[in-house]
Amino acid sequence: MLKLSNVTIAYNDKIVLDSLDLTANKGEIIGVAAPNGTGKTTMFNVMANFVKPDSGHVFFDGKYTYRNEKEELHIHRMLATFPEQKDLFEELSGVDHMKLYANMWKGSTKHVPSIIKRLNMGHYVKRKVRTYSLGMRQRLCFSMMMAADTPIMLMDEVMNGLDVENVALISECLMEMKQDKLIFVASHLLANLDLYADRVLFLKDGKFVHEQKFTGENENFLKLDVSAEQYESIKSELDLPEGHMFIANYLLCIPLGGMSESEQSKWMGRMLKYNKEMTIGPLGTVEYYEKYYGKTV
Amino acid sequence: MFWKYVIFETKLLLLNKKNWLLGVALILFFPLYYSHYSKLDMVDLREEKNEEAENFPEILDKFPGSVWQTEEGKEIRSNLIQQSSLLNMQRLYLRNEEQGIFLGFFGAGPNLQNFFEAGLQLNELRLELHRRGNKGIQKEYIVPIDEIQKENALYRYHLEHELTLIQDQFKASNYIPVALRQISGVMFCLLVLFAGSSMLLNDQQHPSVVNGFPISFMQKAASKVGVHFVQIMLFLSASILIGGYYVSRKTGWGDFRTPVLIYQDADFIAISMLRYLFLMFVAFGLIALLLLFTFLLLNLVTKNLYAAIVILLFILLSPQLLLAVGVETNWLYPLKFIDISAVLSGEAAKEYGIEELDFKHAYSWLVLLTFLVMSILYFRNKLLHIQKVETIPMKIS
Numbered sequence: 036m037l038k039l040s041n042v043t044i045a046y047n048d049k050i051v052l053d054s055l056d057l058t059a060n061k062g063e064i065i066g067v068a069a070p071n072g073t074g075k076t077t078m079f080n081v082m083a084n085f086v087k088p089d090s091g092h093v094f095f096d097g098k099y100t101y102r103n104e105k106e107e108l109h110i111h112r113m114l115a116t117f118p119e120q121k122d123l124f125e126e127l128s129g130v131d132h133m134k135l136y137a138n139m140w141k142g143s144t145k146h147v148p149s150i151i152k153r154l155n156m157g158h159y160v161k162r163k164v165r166t167y168s169l170g171m172r173q174r175l176c177f178s179m180m181m182a183a184d185t186p187i188m189l190m191d192e193v194m195n196g197l198d199v200e201n202v203a204l205i206s207e208c209l210m211e212m213k214q215d216k217l218i219f220v221a222s223h224l225l226a227n228l229d230l231y232a233d234r235v236l237f238l239k240d241g242k243f244v245h246e247q248k249f250t251g252e253n254e255n256f257l258k259l260d261v262s263a264e265q266y267e268s269i270k271s272e273l274d275l276p277e278g279h280m281f282i283a284n285y286l287l288c289i290p291l292g293g294m295s296e297s298e299q300s301k302w303m304g305r306m307l308k309y310n311k312e313m314t315i316g317p318l319g320t321v322e323y324y325e326k327y328y329g330k331t332v
Numbered sequence: 333m334f335w336k337y338v339i340f341e342t343k344l345l346l347l348n349k350k351n352w353l354l355g356v357a358l359i360l361f362f363p364l365y366y367s368h369y370s371k372l373d374m375v376d377l378r379e380e381k382n383e384e385a386e387n388f389p390e391i392l393d394k395f396p397g398s399v400w401q402t403e404e405g406k407e408i409r410s411n412l413i414q415q416s417s418l419l420n421m422q423r424l425y426l427r428n429e430e431q432g433i434f435l436g437f438f439g440a441g442p443n444l445q446n447f448f449e450a451g452l453q454l455n456e457l458r459l460e461l462h463r464r465g466n467k468g469i470q471k472e473y474i475v476p477i478d479e480i481q482k483e484n485a486l487y488r489y490h491l492e493h494e495l496t497l498i499q500d501q502f503k504a505s506n507y508i509p510v511a512l513r514q515i516s517g518v519m520f521c522l523l524v525l526f527a528g529s530s531m532l533l534n535d536q537q538h539p540s541v542v543n544g545f546p547i548s549f550m551q552k553a554a555s556k557v558g559v560h561f562v563q564i565m566l567f568l569s570a571s572i573l574i575g576g577y578y579v580s581r582k583t584g585w586g587d588f589r590t591p592v593l594i595y596q597d598a599d600f601i602a603i604s605m606l607r608y609l610f611l612m613f614v615a616f617g618l619i620a621l622l623l624l625f626t627f628l629l630l631n632l633v634t635k636n637l638y639a640a641i642v643i644l645l646f647i648l649l650s651p652q653l654l655l656a657v658g659v660e661t662n663w664l665y666p667l668k669f670i671d672i673s674a675v676l677s678g679e680a681a682k683e684y685g686i687e688e689l690d691f692k693h694a695y696s697w698l699v700l701l702t703f704l705v706m707s708i709l710y711f712r713n714k715l716l717h718i719q720k721v722e723t724i725p726m727k728i729s
Binding site: 083085101102103104107108111112114115116117118119122123124126127131132135138139140142179 | 333336337339340343344347534537538539540541543544545546547548549713714717
């Protein structure tokens with residue numbers, strides 16, 4: 036449905052996206068995880084043709100690309116981008132915004148009341164946007180995307196300013212929406228991404244450094260918190276298996292794949308000396324994030 | 333989608349307080365200017381005719397004796413005496429009209445008809461003197477040909493429509509065109525520029541909301557210009573109606589068949605006030621369209637609202653500015669069309685020495701220039717997209 040082919044873009048000699056390739060299909064939610072300033076928004080802007088790449092192309096349905104305005108319009112009819120809170124029209128109401136997106140993409144506003152109900156916006160949606168809190172604005176931005184109801188959605192910073200309850204609500208909605216859509220979600224709520232994303236892409240130095248899939252089998256790890264000194268001590272005392280990781284100077288991850296049950300128990304026993312609390316499971320988005328960006332989340 | 337987008341742009345425009353303020357200012361201009369206009373000292377037709385008649389003894393006195401004696405001199409003298417006689421008859425018809433005597437002393441028919449017929453004969457004699465080179469007549473007493481043509485046009489119009497001559501200059505029907513003439517030119521251009529200055533503002537201030545709309549650039553441009561154009565024309569209509577109503581409450585509506593002189597096909601013709609208003613209104617519309625499209629183009633190119641305003645003002649005022657530094661600016665005459673009252677009155681034709689410079693000529697230029705600017709917008713947009721194609725191969729590897 037969407038293919039990035041060798042997309043490169045640089046600003047003032049800083050390469051933001053470096054020969055990026057990606058194929059994404061309908062029915063997927065793709066999470067994009069990366070710290071600020073690593074090119075998530077630029078990637079979305081390239082996908083929407085708001086920014087022209089220095090090289091490379093974006094293809095839709097295998098044939099459409101931004102060759103001319105006619106094709107751009109065709110693509111934009113099936114693609115909507117998440118509006119930023121600061122860009123909302125202060126003097127218009129929430130309903131006006133939703134109707135605008137509904138009209139522009141669906142040509143009808145019949146489905147707007149059901150979205151208002153689904154997102155519990157009834158008590159404020161008719162007021163002017165300037166009276167809204169951050170959370171209300173963010174829900175409005177999301178509701179505009181729902182109103183547009185396009186086959187491809189690019190959602191940057193979708194959970195910004197939302198409380199726990201609303202994060203859960205939006206996550207539910209995303210899961211409901213993904214049936215017939217391709218949705219890209221850039222979010223800093225990494226654990227939340229695990230709930231609804233089919234895969235999470237980690238963008239670093241202009242490239243995808245890792246793609247975490249939730250649909251297939253993932254390797255299990257024995258995970259425990261240890262200090263840097265403890266890690267050094269473990270390394271000197273034991274021959275840690277290949278592929279082990281010490282993430283963000285606190286998390287030791289030992290791969291259990293290919294080990295027999297007795298070997299796995301042996302490793303657990305060895306580790307009890309360092310920390311009695313340990314978990315077994317695949318690495319989550321948070322752990323990969325910490326691994327690639329060296330930051331504790 | 334286009335109409336949905338137009339509705340959205342309209343909604344934003346209705347929320348634009350600056351434009352409402354401009355509309356109120358335009359509406360207030362009509363009653364405010366009337367307070368000045370109503371204090372003006374208008375020259376009465378009777379006084380004008382009296383003054384003309386009083387000139388004749390002097391014209392004859394100053395006629396050179398050497399010319400009197402010639403055959404041609406005798407013919408000129410006879411012409412002048414006939415002119416004097418016709419002028420006095422006109423004065424008499426005017427007096428009769430004022431006193432309500434409609435029987436008339438000389439010839440059949442109402443006084444007014446006689447007045448106009450006498451006036452036409454008088455002007456024919458004046459034109460004959462022009463053909464003879466106004467020999468022996470002092471310069472200050474020669475009535476210019478364009479003045480004669482104007483007067484003839486007015487007289488014929490009155491005869492044709494059987495209108496009364498003495499009109500109250502302060503009635504609404506006479507005042508509205510005067511007020512519109514004041515607005516015409518730089519004042520109207522500034523109004524359009526300030527009203528249109530917000531056209532791209534929403535796109536610049538709310539990019540993530542509006543950038544991805546599935547609507548073409550030209551459709552966006554057309555809707556932006558369209559809604560601003562409609563708003564400006566509605567403000568203009570409202571100001572004419574409200575201003576007219578205000579004046580009518582003071583002095584009455586007057587007669588909208590009252591003639592106004594316009595320059596057309598190298599001649600002056602008299603048309604009704606209503607038609608004159610229509611011509612002005614169409615011209616204001618064409619000027620507004622041209623300015624809005626040009627402003628949009630400049631704003632897109634400069635990406636700076638204030639730079640676009642300054643550049644456009646500089647272009648519009650360039651004939652005057654260049655003239656001030658001694659540069660010949662006749663070739664910039666299409667810019668004069670922004671002052672449509674000068675075109676309709678024939679001032680523009682006189683100023684630039686171009687006979688065909690009438691309102692039809694101005695309309696054609698305004699339409700042509702608007703299409704030119706629209707074409708530039710269209711091809712610029714095409715070009716921006718074509719540049720993108722160059723980096724994209726036609727087949728997926």
